[in-house]
Amino acid sequence: MRVLVVEDSKVDQFLVVTFLENFFEDVTVETANDGLQALKLCDEHNYDLKFLDINMPSMSGFQFLDNLCKHKCESNIIMLSSSLHDEEREKALSYRCVSAYIEKPLKKEHLDVIKSILKEDDGD
Amino acid sequence: MTEKIRENYILSTLALVFVIFLTGQASLLFAIPPGYAAPLWPPAGISLFALARGGWRYLPAVFLGSFLINYSVRLDYPTDIQLLAPAGIALGASAQAALGAFLIKRLLLIPSGYEHVRILFLLLFLGGPVSCVLNAFLAPSVLLALDQISFDDYSYNVLTWWIGDTLGVLIFTPFMLLCAANNQRKISFKRKAIVCSTLFFLLLVTVGLFKIIFSYESSQKEQYLNSLLDRKAVQIHDEFELYMNTLIALERFINSSDEVTSQDFESFTVKFLEEHSSIKALAWYPRVLHQDRDQFENYIQDQGYESFEIKERIAKGELMRAREQDEYFPIAYIAPYDTNEIALGLNVDGPDGYLGKTLTSVLDKAKETKKPQATAALPLVQNENELGLIIYSPVFDDRYVNRDISDPALRGFVAIVFLVNEVFSDIDIGLPIHAELLITEDYDGGKVLFGSDRVTKLYKDNALDRKYHMLFKTVQEAGSGLNIYLLYDKAQLSLSYGNVWLFMVIAVTFTFLVTMLVFFATGRAEAVESLVEERTSKLETANNQLEEFSYRTSHDLRAPVVSCLGLVDVIEMAIQQGNKKQISESMEYMRETLAKLEQLIVDILNLSKVNHLDERAHEVDIEKLVKNAVDKFTHMEGFKDISFETDLQVKKITTLETRLITIFENLITNAIKYKDPEQEVNIIKIATREEDGDLVISIQDNGIGFPKETEADMFKMFKRFHSDIAYGSGLGLYTVKKSVDMLDGEIIYQKSSGLTEFKITLPMSFTGTSEA
Numbered sequence: 001m002r003v004l005v006v007e008d009s010k011v012d013q014f015l016v017v018t019f020l021e022n023f024f025e026d027v028t029v030e031t032a033n034d035g036l037q038a039l040k041l042c043d044e045h046n047y048d049l050k051f052l053d054i055n056m057p058s059m060s061g062f063q064f065l066d067n068l069c070k071h072k073c074e075s076n077i078i079m080l081s082s083s084l085h086d087e088e089r090e091k092a093l094s095y096r097c098v099s100a101y102i103e104k105p106l107k108k109e110h111l112d113v114i115k116s117i118l119k120e121d122d123g124d
Numbered sequence: 125m126t127e128k129i130r131e132n133y134i135l136s137t138l139a140l141v142f143v144i145f146l147t148g149q150a151s152l153l154f155a156i157p158p159g160y161a162a163p164l165w166p167p168a169g170i171s172l173f174a175l176a177r178g179g180w181r182y183l184p185a186v187f188l189g190s191f192l193i194n195y196s197v198r199l200d201y202p203t204d205i206q207l208l209a210p211a212g213i214a215l216g217a218s219a220q221a222a223l224g225a226f227l228i229k230r231l232l233l234i235p236s237g238y239e240h241v242r243i244l245f246l247l248l249f250l251g252g253p254v255s256c257v258l259n260a261f262l263a264p265s266v267l268l269a270l271d272q273i274s275f276d277d278y279s280y281n282v283l284t285w286w287i288g289d290t291l292g293v294l295i296f297t298p299f300m301l302l303c304a305a306n307n308q309r310k311i312s313f314k315r316k317a318i319v320c321s322t323l324f325f326l327l328l329v330t331v332g333l334f335k336i337i338f339s340y341e342s343s344q345k346e347q348y349l350n351s352l353l354d355r356k357a358v359q360i361h362d363e364f365e366l367y368m369n370t371l372i373a374l375e376r377f378i379n380s381s382d383e384v385t386s387q388d389f390e391s392f393t394v395k396f397l398e399e400h401s402s403i404k405a406l407a408w409y410p411r412v413l414h415q416d417r418d419q420f421e422n423y424i425q426d427q428g429y430e431s432f433e434i435k436e437r438i439a440k441g442e443l444m445r446a447r448e449q450d451e452y453f454p455i456a457y458i459a460p461y462d463t464n465e466i467a468l469g470l471n472v473d474g475p476d477g478y479l480g481k482t483l484t485s486v487l488d489k490a491k492e493t494k495k496p497q498a499t500a501a502l503p504l505v506q507n508e509n510e511l512g513l514i515i516y517s518p519v520f521d522d523r524y525v526n527r528d529i530s531d532p533a534l535r536g537f538v539a540i541v542f543l544v545n546e547v548f549s550d551i552d553i554g555l556p557i558h559a560e561l562l563i564t565e566d567y568d569g570g571k572v573l574f575g576s577d578r579v580t581k582l583y584k585d586n587a588l589d590r591k592y593h594m595l596f597k598t599v600q601e602a603g604s605g606l607n608i609y610l611l612y613d614k615a616q617l618s619l620s621y622g623n624v625w626l627f628m629v630i631a632v633t634f635t636f637l638v639t640m641l642v643f644f645a646t647g648r649a650e651a652v653e654s655l656v657e658e659r660t661s662k663l664e665t666a667n668n669q670l671e672e673f674s675y676r677t678s679h680d681l682r683a684p685v686v687s688c689l690g691l692v693d694v695i696e697m698a699i700q701q702g703n704k705k706q707i708s709e710s711m712e713y714m715r716e717t718l719a720k721l722e723q724l725i726v727d728i729l730n731l732s733k734v735n736h737l738d739e740r741a742h743e744v745d746i747e748k749l750v751k752n753a754v755d756k757f758t759h760m761e762g763f764k765d766i767s768f769e770t771d772l773q774v775k776k777i778t779t780l781e782t783r784l785i786t787i788f789e790n791l792i793t794n795a796i797k798y799k800d801p802e803q804e805v806n807i808i809k810i811a812t813r814e815e816d817g818d819l820v821i822s823i824q825d826n827g828i829g830f831p832k833e834t835e836a837d838m839f840k841m842f843k844r845f846h847s848d849i850a851y852g853s854g855l856g857l858y859t860v861k862k863s864v865d866m867l868d869g870e871i872i873y874q875k876s877s878g879l880t881e882f883k884i885t886l887p888m889s890f891t892g893t894s895e896a
Contacts (some may be wrong), residue, residue, distance in 0.1 A: 005512065011713045014710075015687065055683075057845055057846070058845075082679060082683040085675065085678075104683070104687070104690065105686050105689050105690030107693065114192075
């Protein structure tokens with residue numbers, strides 16, 4: 001499984017990577033520090049899953065989505081945010097390519113959601 | 125002077141001349157006839173305003189405008205004065221406006237603005253009543269010197285001039301304020317419209333009421349003066365009626381017998397002469413045919429007038445025996461004889477060497493019309509220095525009355541003689557003090573029968589209407605036309621409209637006060653409105669900032685906590701798995717995260733200090749402040765790699781110290797944090813200098829700088845640009861900008877020769893308060 005983590009905070013990158021490595025076998029995780037870097041990686045590779053932070057310098061999560069959707073419709077994107085504001089969740093889920101919105105921190109309970117997304121993808 | 129400025133100046137000068145001329149013409153609407161004294165003269169206000177606001181360079185325009193308007197008013201003046209008088213008056217008007225402007229400018233050196241009520245009224249007092257005294261004296265003096273007004277009229281002219289100019293300044297003041305305040309702060313179109321329409325409306329009402337009151341007053345006055353004229357005409361008629369009756373009585377007396385003797389004549393006339401002193405003589409001129417001449421002369425001589433003969437006048441004071449004629453009309457009897465002795469025997473139908481003509485036409489007319497006929501005024505034989513009038517009445521023999529005129533039925537003429545001056549002067553009709561009478565004969569070149577020397581001269585020069593308002597009436601008395609003029613001194617008549625003057629002073633003052641009230645009231649309303657607007661917008665901005673702040677802080681404060689919670693989970697799992705490496709890695713991350721949280725809290729506190737710390741401005745030692753700020757960051761990573769250069773040309777400033785510290789600390793820490801690792805030497809240059817009286821602080825570095833596209837957002841809240849290099853709360857530059865704003869300064873970011881620079885300009889001495 002190939003996963004892209006788009007996240008400016010090193011700590012949060014570490015947390016997502018550790019989480020994935022702890023709960024999934026055979027997982028390759030790549031990280032991008034902001035939207036621009038992520039766009040470039042998306043152009044070059046296909047990922048089974050993408051974790052996307054919202055607040056990032058240079059290009060925010062939403063700007064990244066706007067740019068990504070212009071080129072190709074990717075799915076299996078999980079938005080990660082530490083914000084408690086409903087508007088942000090609603091906005092995130094309004095994108096077709098966003099499969100889930102998870103409030104940080106990523107926990108064991110979120111495994112089901114992630115797995116169901118991966119399963120859906122397999123079924124397609 | 126550039127081409128553009130010169131063009132503007134010429135245009136504005138022309139406009140000013142035009143406006144002065146136009147308002148001058150318009151204000152003649154208010155002129156109180158029959159003079160041209162206008163109780164409202166806006167050009168005075170406009171000129172004052174032009175000089176006070178536009179400067180002395182508008183003096184030529186003021187002069188020219190005033191000259192043109194006065195030139196047009198005095199077109200009927202003699203040619204040499206046509207230019208001199210307006211030039212003199214215009215000079216006075218310019219001097220007056222200059223004086224007013226000078227006084228106002230001196231006063232405005234005290235910076236309080238036009239809107240300050242006390243100052244405003246002082247200005248009005250100086251610009252209006254005080255400086256208007258100047259031309260009120262100068263202009264009439266010019267007219268007096270050029271002999272265009274008399275000394276009697278001088279004070280009248282001074283008064284009316286002063287009132288006109290003062291009211292002109294008064295009425296123009298609201299305009300002046302609108303334009304003046306415009307320069308200091310914007311006056312809304314609505315306010316201008318309200319003030320101007322109030323002024324125009326009240327002016328219109330004033331003009332209307334003025335016209336009504338004036339026409340009422342003037343018709344009353346005209347009516348009164350006409351009644352005086354009528355009374356005079358009636359009196360003259362009564363006097364002539366008396367003469368006519370006397371002549372009729374005399375004619376009947378002559379016809380009562382064939383032989384009336386000198387003695388009979390004298391005793392008959394004595395009663396008339398006693399009763400009417402204005403009658404100088406009553407006389408009988410019998411018709412004497414040439415063949416009867418000697419017989420007639422003998423007849424009269426026999427009655428006791430031994431030297432009697434028929435005579436004619438050959439020159440002044442010289443009589444001689446009349447030359448031969450077909451018939452004569454000599455004075456046979458004349459009463460009173462004593463004063464008229466010299467005229468006895470004078471042939472009235474003969475040539476008169478002194479008059480240069482005969483009176484035949486008068487006699488013929490009397491014969492033709494069979495009615496009494498007066499001569500033109502002429503010097504009498506018995507009193508050659510004064511003008512007299514003689515009325516001849518034909519006497520016909522009753523028996524031949526309806527025969528042809530050449531018929532011997534004409535027996536002669538009876539005549540009444542009087543001095544014109546005495547007849548017309550002794551009849552008082554109660555003339556007003558500044559009015560006088562002039563009575564003239566009603567034909568071309570007719571003599572003045574009655575009138576003062578002054579009016580007689582003006583009448584002869586055909587210049588009566590320049591000085592006098594005239595009413596006149598032509599009457600026919602004893603077959604002659606008389607013109608009776610009632611002359612009223614124009615200046616005095618104008619002034620005699622006391623009610624109109626009073627009305628104008630009250631109406632213009634009222635207009636002024638109401639307009640000023642509207643000006644201030646609308647100003648206050650607008651000030652309140654704009655204050656509310658300003659406060660509302662400030663509140664809105666503050667509210668938006670607060671909302672964004674709480675949104676962002678809730679996120680930024682929660683994020684590290686959330687990360688720590690995640691790290692705790694990881695550590696827990698790592699403990700279970702015995703993964704020591706992961707434990708220490710997680711612990712390291714946790715420390716880092718908590719440090720950032722602490723930094724964020726410190727930054728929030730600093731920002732709140734910028735907004736709310738109550739602080740007074742005092743002198744700050746910049747050198748010390750910079751040293752402290754740099755020292756504070758010696759513990760920072762990479763500090764030792766940095767070369768600090770300071771060049772502090774200005775070392776002291778009076779400002780709010782805490783805010784200045786905030787500025788320096790934030791910019792220095794940024795410069796350290798975001799140094800460029802690829803540079804061999806990292807430089808931070810801190811400099812101060814003076815520019816245009818302000819302090820300029822320059823903080824330059826050769827760090828990584830900002831991406832071009834982010835420069836616009838640089839000073840916004842929670843904007844981070846280099847989170848990959850170092851942690852920043854996104855509040856640093858926002859806090860710096862807030863601090864600079866609070867110190868009434870400016871901050872710009874620029875790049876030059878490989879260095880990035882924050883350039884801050886601050887006032888050398890901060891005079892505001894620390895209130896946000």
